[in-house]
Amino acid sequence: MRPIDVHAVLQQSVPGTYADLVTRPTGRAVRERIELTIAGAAVLRMDFSGVRCIDYSCADEIVAKLLRTVQVLLLRGVTDAHRLALEPVLQGHGLAVAIEMGDLLEVLGPPEAAAQVCEELLARRLAERTAGGALALVAA
C-alpha cells in the first residue's frame, strides 16, 4: 500500500508553496482531497515527510476526521513537532494511530484506543509482535 504524500496533497490544496499544515480550511481541503482518493479504504498510510508544522486544527481536520471512516491509520515521517499537535487531538477524541518508526510501529493515543488499533494491526496482518513484545510492520 503506497502512502499518501501529505506534503504533496498540501501543495495541491492551497495556493502558494507552504510546508505547514495550518488552519482548519487547509486541513479540510487536504482531507477532502485524500478522501477522494481512498474510496472507503479501511487502512490508510500517510507520509508526513516534508510537512514542517501541523497545528491542532489541521490535526483535528485531517487525522481525527479521517478516523471516522478509516479503521487504521499508519503514519510515517512523523516528527516530535507533529506529535505536539497529534497527541492532544487523539486524546481529546479517544482515537489512536500507528506511527512507523523504521520497521517498528508505535501506537499513539489513549490506552483503550491504542489497544484497539494494536488488535486491528495484528488481525489484519499489518503488524506482528517481535520477541520483545514490540509491534513490527509486516512487509507488504
Next chain:
Amino acid sequence: MTRLVDVPAQFDDRTFEQFAASFAQGAAGGERLLFDAHATEWASPYGLVGLLVAGQAAHASGRERPLLTVPANPRVLSYWARAGFFQQAALLFEIHGKVPKVKPAEESDVLLPVTAVRAAEDVHQVVSHIQQRATAILTSQLGIDPKATMGFAMALSEACQNIVEHAGTGGWVAVQHYEWRRRLAKRVVVIAVGDAGVGFRHTLEPTQAKRFGDRWGDGAALEAALIQGTSRFRDPGRGQGLKGIRGYLSRWDGKIAIRSGTARIAIAPSWDDDAPLTEGLSAFPGSQVLLIIPEQGTGTP
C-alpha cells in the same frame, strides 16, 4: 468637532485600560476621533495592535476617518515604522506627522511586523515567516528547546485563526522579542493578536448563554473559551486551539491574557501578578490576545 483619545506614554497591556477608557469615552459620541500618540515613548505589540483595532472600529462606525498624531520622539517613530505599524495604520487613519520611510526590519527585535490577518492564507504566511525568523532567536536567546519552537508556530497559528474563524472581520498580529528589565529581568517574546470583530461573548452566546444563566457576560464567555475549552461548534474537535496554546505556554512558563468586550482573563505564571479575571472594564471592540514566553533556565526573580 473632534474627540481626543489619549495614547498612553508607555503603551502596553498594563496601560491598555487607560486607552480603552479614553476610547470608550470618545466613541460614545458620533464625533470624529483624534488618537493622540505624540507623547508616546514606547508601545508593545499589544499596544500597536490595540491602536489599529480602535482605528478600525472608529473607521467602521461610519464617522469621519479618525486622525492619528504620530509620536514626537524620532526613535519611537522609527520603531513604529520598522514594526510595520504605519503601513497598516495608513489604511485606517488620517496620519498627522512625518512618518519615516523604512522597511520593516529584517535584523531586529521585530520577529513579525504588524501583519493583517483576514483569511487562512494570511495565517499560512505568518507561520511561514515566523519559522524563518524566530527559530534562532527562540533557541539562542530564550533558551527554548529547538524542538519546541514548532509549538510556538502552532500557538501563533491558533491565535491568528481565532480572527479568521470567529471575529467576522480582519485583525492583526505582531511578534516581538525584547529585554523586560523592570517586569522580569529577562528576555521575552510577545505575541499580540487583535481584531475589532464580534468578540467572544457574541460568538459563544447561542450555545453557552443558557448554561451560564445570570452569570453570562464577557467574563463568562472568556472563561468558557479559555478555561473550559468550549466552542460555538458542537464538534468535539473544536476548542482545541486555545487549549493547545495553554498547554504550550504552561510548559514554557508563559502567560496568556485575552480581553474581549468589558472583561479580561489571564492565566499567569508565578512571575506575573495579573488578575485571573477582571470584569466591568471599559467596552472595547473585538478581542485582544496576548501571549508572553520568557527566557528559560535562568530562574525567576
